[in-house]
Amino acid sequence: MNYILMSSVLAIGLALFSSAAMAKQQTAIFGGGCFWCMEPPFEQLEGVVEVVAGYTGGTEEDADYQKVSSGRTDHYEAVRVIYDPTKVSYKDLVETFWRQIDPTDDGGQFADRGSHYRTAIFYSTEEQRQIAEMSKKELDESEMFDRPVVTTIVPAEPFYVAEEYHQDYYLKNVLHYNMYKKGSGRQPFIERVWGKEMDNKNGNAFTKPSDEQLRQRLTPMQYKVTQKDGTEPPFNNDFWNNKEAGIYVDIVSGEPLFSSLDKFESGTGWPSFTRPLEPENIVEHEDRSLFMVRIEVRSKNGDSHLGHVFEDGPPPTNLRYCINSASLRFVGLNDLEEEGYEEYLELFK
Numbered sequence: 197m198n199y200i201l202m203s204s205v206l207a208i209g210l211a212l213f214s215s216a217a218m219a220k221q222q223t224a225i226f227g228g229g230c231f232w233c234m235e236p237p238f239e240q241l242e243g244v245v246e247v248v249a250g251y252t253g254g255t256e257e258d259a260d261y262q263k264v265s266s267g268r269t270d271h272y273e274a275v276r277v278i279y280d281p282t283k284v285s286y287k288d289l290v291e292t293f294w295r296q297i298d299p300t301d302d303g304g305q306f307a308d309r310g311s312h313y314r315t316a317i318f319y320s321t322e323e324q325r326q327i328a329e330m331s332k333k334e335l336d337e338s339e340m341f342d343r344p345v346v347t348t349i350v351p352a353e354p355f356y357v358a359e360e361y362h363q364d365y366y367l368k369n370v371l372h373y374n375m376y377k378k379g380s381g382r383q384p385f386i387e388r389v390w391g392k393e394m395d396n397k398n399g400n401a402f403t404k405p406s407d408e409q410l411r412q413r414l415t416p417m418q419y420k421v422t423q424k425d426g427t428e429p430p431f432n433n434d435f436w437n438n439k440e441a442g443i444y445v446d447i448v449s450g451e452p453l454f455s456s457l458d459k460f461e462s463g464t465g466w467p468s469f470t471r472p473l474e475p476e477n478i479v480e481h482e483d484r485s486l487f488m489v490r491i492e493v494r495s496k497n498g499d500s501h502l503g504h505v506f507e508d509g510p511p512p513t514n515l516r517y518c519i520n521s522a523s524l525r526f527v528g529l530n531d532l533e534e535e536g537y538e539e540y541l542e543l544f545k
Contacts, residue, residue: 225318227272229305243283300343306381318352369450421522422500430465433521442528449498469517
């Protein structure tokens with residue numbers, strides 16, 4: 197009886213402790229243009245519990261990427277930040293927000309134009325409103341910009357969580373995220389206005405996920421192939437017989453590797469290509485394992501083991517890039533623009 201009573205008391209105590217911890221947590225919502233670029237700086241702050249990409253601030257009930265990007269709703273792309281105010285203040289969050297955006301642009305952010313890319317601070321309490329208003333006033337009076345700060349400060353609206361592939365995009369597609377942030381103009385702006393040191397702290401440099409993170413993100417086969425130089429079974433993998441139009445990117449970094457336009461049926465049971473889509477993303481090494489000499493193929497930035505290249509392929513290259521499906525992620529033609537690979541659309545016209 198005593199043991200049961202003590203167990204019950206302990207369980208109740210843990211539940212109360214958990215509830216008290218959750219009660220400390222507060223929510224902040226920011227619209228800063230593309231939500232891919234707004235997650236990393238907040239997630240790196242001590243005291244931030246969770247950052248979620250989503251949509252808010254619109255008059256329509258519910259929202260998804262297709263509706264928002266096509267203008268069928270008036271929602272913003274935004275991030276919802278759950279934080280512990282005993283470890284990080286709302287003022288710190290607002291200051292972090294300013295350092296990711298151009299607060300003087302009311303037509304969008306950098307290369308991204310449209311109402312869903314405008315900037316806004318969505319306050320949940322009167323205290324948040326006052327802090328945001330004061331911070332905006334100080335920034336406007338700082339003479340950092342030759343135009344007025346136009347970011348709006350408005351009451352929080354229902355927040356709709358974005359599709360899973362948008363969550364933590366900077367971790368799932370590291371190389372493409374970095375290319376996008378630079379190419380859109382956001383990175384150069386941050387470096388010029390706020391300083392290169394600040395930008396580097398916000399996750400712009402390529403960093404391969406830790407082994408623990410990779411074990412969590414990848415399937416056992418994907419981990420074995422990419423991190424331990426393994427080989428998947430022939431004819432029993434995702435893409436050996438895939439005939440859809442699109443591109444294949446590194447499962448770790450998201451860097452573009454191969455195109456369906458260069459894929460051919462080799463009869464080996466593994467995806468085979470005559471050439472890489474982006475040769476600079478491919479690194480070749482001599483492989484003397486299995487008592488033979490072969491040329492191993494790895495991704496440059498993800499450093500993933502991909503497979504091997506042989507000189508028995510069809511014209512025009514006479515090469516056969518024999519690649520493990522487990523090292524690849526396929527992005528279909530209809531998804532190229534949505535996932536940020538729109539530069540490759542021209543290949544399929």
